[in-house]
Structures are given as C-alpha cells and as structure tokens.
Amino acid sequence: MLAAxxxxxxxxxxxxxxxxxxxxxxxxxPTSAQGPRRPGARPAGRGMSLDQAQALMAAVATEDAQVTGGRNG
Known part of the structure; x- marks a missing residue:
C-alpha cells in the first residue's frame, strides 16, 4: 500500500x-511517536517532581539504614 x-x-x-x-x-x-517538541520537555504524567524524588531518596536511605543496621561498607 505504501508503494502505491x-x-x-x-x-x-x-x-x-x-x-x-x-x-x-x-x-x-507518526507525530505521536516523535515525543516532545521542545528540548528538555517531557510528556505530561511522566516522571516525578523534585519533591517526590527527594522523598523517595530519603525513604531509600532510611530503609538502607534499617537493613544494614547502621553499618557502613
């Protein structure tokens, strides 16, 4: 069909x-597959905000401290 x-x-x-x-x-x-038009822009509803990222990092650090028992290395 494309050939025709x-x-x-x-x-x-x-x-x-x-x-x-x-x-x-x-x-x-297709236009929908090309992604965002602006450099550095990301589609709506994807990724996380800075506050969410910082909260996640704090939660991971807390869990890590609990699992390792406060040991380093």
Missing part, C-alpha cells in the same frame, strides 16, 4: 526535491 502511495506521489511531483520531501513525509514516524 509512493508511486502516485512520485508521479504528481514536479522535481526531485519534491519527490524527496514527499518520501520523507510518507515514511516519517
């Missing part, structure tokens, strides 16, 4: 540049 679409787009194109642009659009991943 590519052939019809190539037939309608007026030059090689237009054919290359059409081919790039045809085979580009």
């Amino acid at each position: 679409a590519e052939a019809s787009m190539d037939a309608a194109a007026q030059d090689d540049g237009e054919r290359a642009r059409n081919r790039a659009k045809l085979y580009a991943p």
Whole structure:
C-alpha cells in the first residue's frame, strides 16, 4: 500500500526535491511517536517532581539504614 502511495506521489511531483520531501513525509514516524517538541520537555504524567524524588531518596536511605543496621561498607 505504501508503494502505491509512493508511486502516485512520485508521479504528481514536479522535481526531485519534491519527490524527496514527499518520501520523507510518507515514511516519517507518526507525530505521536516523535515525543516532545521542545528540548528538555517531557510528556505530561511522566516522571516525578523534585519533591517526590527527594522523598523517595530519603525513604531509600532510611530503609538502607534499617537493613544494614547502621553499618557502613
């Protein structure tokens, strides 16, 4: 099916540049799969805030201290 679409787009194109642009659009991943548009941006609902990360680190340190019995190394 892609081959038929590519052939019809190539037939309608007026030059090689237009054919290359059409081919790039045809085979580009879907917009939803490209990820965030801004550098450093992350999708909503993913990751954790700084406060959540610090709380998690404190909980892990507390659990680690309990398991090791206060021993280091």
